[in-house]
Amino acid sequence: MAQAEVGDDVLDGDPTVRALEQRAAEWAGREAALFVPSGTMANQLAIGTWTRPGEVMLAEASAHVLLYEAGAAGALHGLQTLPVRGTGGVMALSEVERVWQETDLHTPGVSLVCVEQTHMSSGGRVQPLAELERLYAWAHGRGARVHMDGARLANAVVASGIDARDWAAQADSVSVCLSKGLGAPVGSLLIADGDAIERALRLRKRLGGGMRQAGFLAAAGLVALEEGLPRLAEDHALARSLAERLSALDGVHCDPESVETNIVTVELVHPERDPQAVASELEAAGVRALLFPPNILRFVTHRDVGPSDAERCAAAMARILTN
Ligand SMILES: *Cc1c(COP(=O)(O)O)cnc(C)c1O
Secondary structure, X not given: OOOOOOOEOOOOEOHHHXXXXXXXXXXXXXXXXXXXXXXXXXXXXXXXXXXXXXXXXXXXXXXXXXXXXXXXXXXXXXXXXXXXXXXXXXXXXXXXXXXXXXXXXXOOOEEEEEEEOOEOOOOOEOOOHHHHHHHHHHXXXXXXXXXXXXXXXXXXXXXXXXXXXXXXXXXXXXXXXXXXXXXXXXXXXXXXXXXHHHHHHXXXXXXOOOOEOOHHHHHHXXXXXXXXXXXXXXXXXXXXXXXXXXXXXXXXXOOHHHOOOOEEEEEEOOOOOOHHHHHHHHHHOOOOXXXXXXXXXXXXXXXXXXXXXXXXXXXXXHHHHHO
16 A cells, blocks of 8 residues: 555546556446445445436335435435335335336436345345346336445355356446455445446545545555455355354344355344343453344454454353353
8 A cells, every 4th residue: 555656536546546446347347437435425426426306216125325324315415215125135126116106297206226235234145136137127117227336246246156247237337345345444436337437526526535645545445356355255154154153042043044245143032131231242252243223233254353253253142142
């Protein structure tokens, strides 16, 4: 990072940022990419690029773009949002058809469908390509665009063996996080065709996302794509083995079969243990897990944890739940 060649990405470009953008665009088989500080900004640039105020964005009910981006779709872009409940993150086409409205004098039309790959709230599940393509074709047939929140797309690529190009081919835009499992300290990318990225660039400027000397960060992003990506298989195997250990404990519901990537979600059903207390005791034992109230505990495997850490985590859970 310290040796990266840098420039002014707000003015006339930063060579290392440009190299990262080019590499990411190639990876996803698209014309262009844009480096941004966060996944939220990548998603919001896409949303702002594809919509106008008063229109509707449709997404799965527990999607990051609906629940975890501080209401940006409404606050920044004047959109109405239409949540559709899915199974394992997958929205049934029949349900999308049921709630879809065309634009007319009375009704705001759906102009954007957002899908999430992998789907975070369902525990990092991979949405099947055929399902997504059916949804894309349906949306495109009605004049709507499709954005893939691919914050964890690299995990889907590794888990499925399907290329990023194939996942990205039918979507109008894709966002990717470098700072999740890929292991870079900072940064995300929006990937799309050239004219969409031109519009997103102006929005990025408007939101204050243009950065000088960002090549220091992009240098780590290049390493993340090169070395972080193939390493994800280790995280997935470790998550599965952690899930197997946790599923054997009393007071826990956990289905190892549902662990497809690097996220392990467990439901705490112990009659006497308060989930918040379990999370606090875990933290005191040196294991950080995120509690989704009331009782879902999420563990994530990544480049900084290994088999002995998973062992320690399972042992701590066993101790806390039997005390
Ligand atoms: C992490 C994540 C994002 C982006 O979050 P930031 O914190 O803004 O980087 C977007 N979507 C999903 C599904 C995520 O997991």
